[in-house]
Amino acid sequence: MNHTSSIEVQHVSKRYIDDPAVAPALDDVSVSIRHNEFFTLLGPSGCGKTTLLRSIAGFEQVSSGSIHIGGHRVDELPPYKRRVNTVFQNYALFPHMSVTENIAFGLEMQGLERSAIPARVKEMLALVQMEHLARRRPAELSGGQQQRVALARALAPKPDVLLLDEPLSALDLKLRKEMQVELKRVQQEAGITFIFVTHDQEEALALSDRIAVMSSGRILQIGTPNEIYERPQHRFVAHFIGDINFLPGNLRRCAQNGGLFQPEGMPVEIPCNPATALESGAVQLAFRPERSKLVEPSQPHHLQGVVETVLYVGTATLYQCRLSNNATVMLRENNEGSASARTVGSSVAVHLPPHACLLMEA
Template identity: 55%
Template sequence: MNPLAVAIRVAQVTMVYPGAPNDKALDNIGLDIFENEFFTLLGPSGCGKTTLLRLIAGFEQPTRGEIRLDGASLVGKLPFERPVNTVFQSYALFPHMTVAQNIAFGPQMQRKPAAQIKATVEKMLALVRLTELGARKPAQLSGGQQQRVALARALATHPRVLLLDESLSALDLQLRKEMQVELKRLQRETGITFVFVTHDQEEALTMSDRIAVMCAGRVQQVGSPAQIYDRPTNRFVASFIGETNLLCATAQEGVLDFGHAGRMALPDSSWTGPLTLAVRPERLQLVAAEMAAALQSQGACVLQGTVRNLVYMGHDTTYSVQIQGQALCSVRTQNAQGAAQVFAVGDAVGLRLDAAALRRLND
């Protein structure tokens, strides 16, 4: 993927629906989606992600701003005038047509030659691994198979961009996980730019090349899954993506002070005053209370706390630890053979912090 090849450019787009002039569905959105990229719009219900997808598709027109595809403006163009296809949550397959007829529909509307349409249908069926099911009707297929037919139909016209509006949400958990792998495979094999809308953080982290996290009509952060997870820029992103702990501290005179719970050397000299820090549960380490003092004497930062609850999950155990003056902290430890000491509810413990795991939040 060439990071300089921009497929879609969203430039200062604002969307206000009629009847709600003071309620911006999108508020001055600006972002670039690269060619041959699996790009995900992620956020809670009502954040504007589906509105942005509909603007790219042409189902709505922006109140202000511009959307460009390969440098050409899409504003004012109708959906059928754009080299873009959409796969909806409901799949919207034609129930009276066979699988093969559903896939052939788009090329037929484009008035492609019969031989070319036949070849395209065969290619699409092979791509989505449904070669033996071309003669079936949608009602004779499972949910996962219907999803694949919807994808094949959308890809049959060779769109420049494929838009997917929460298209996995109707599937059960196992099928959804399988289709996550399939979607990423299809994107990689076709080389088409995919724009995927979801509220599911795991889906976004699993499939995406980059993610735009949205809230209240604005983009909060854009980055790779690792960047979004490991280096959130604000409190919303840190809390929305996975599980995180928020710690309050004060930076002054080279020290990061957590109040009565403990202190450590300041990890970053640019940090000053009251701070909110994020740290993931798997980046924390529980130690016995008697070991905490020894570690502190060696320069480690160990906050004093008490185990309030624990949940055994088989592959790991999650502890809830009350740190003095802080919100309840979650600590995740693997249950590997020979793993560290197991603690019980009520145990006094030390919570060891790694400075490299702390992320300062902007708000």
């Protein structure tokens, strides 16, 4: 076991139905989460991320495998004997108590000396910047303010790990983005491990030190936000994180420039830098909409097509183009204050720099 880690999950599986024909909720999951790390479990509904979080908390008993927190095995311990706290989607604040009383409640249940509680509550109010609202009750607070109180209450007993189960999902978009900044600040100032569950890719990229992308009860890839976005190791990861285009075709290795990719049904070849593990033959070329560029048609080593849809989204314009082999791709160009010269029906070429091309198994 790695004693520098805050949490070690080793070969954990969870079955709700003891039937080999039914897929497990968690399927041989192993992960090490570091001290003071903001670690995110990311994936679609039903992928197992909340089950893994609840297993760490002790709300679910694992079917096999082990969980260690701070070097101690905890998978057979009840939740109250694990030095973790959880912030849920529903903040579960006591409506009849003030902000101060809500934060103090957990400390009282923990048995902290009464004389020490006011100072700890004051510290938590300062951490979440709620000193001026200390006497208010939950009904008098906004959603973002309630979220801060729930966070302060969970942090007050000084857990080794804070588990967060989509705590921002009930907030509107603008407030959610503001609270992302606050959540990251609180984690850095509190100096403890946060394990965050979300299905929001942008949220995961913005907040995380590392991300585990999950699907069907398994972890497909663990990495920094940059690694997950720039170098996805699975088609699912590439597709789930941000927008991306896929083109089937064939790779031909070339000693001079790494390789040439020929899209299915097109005579053009695209210079690329293939991963060493891929051999010549059928592959998938993937590229992000913002990494490609629309240029004038009929240029060599470019994809030829026609603009089908133009979507203005403020900071950028999105173009859906139909290529000459009938495949469609999406491209994104940043707006610079002037109207786009490209209109529906325009003939264009798509330029793909070699560094923008991700090649994956077909």
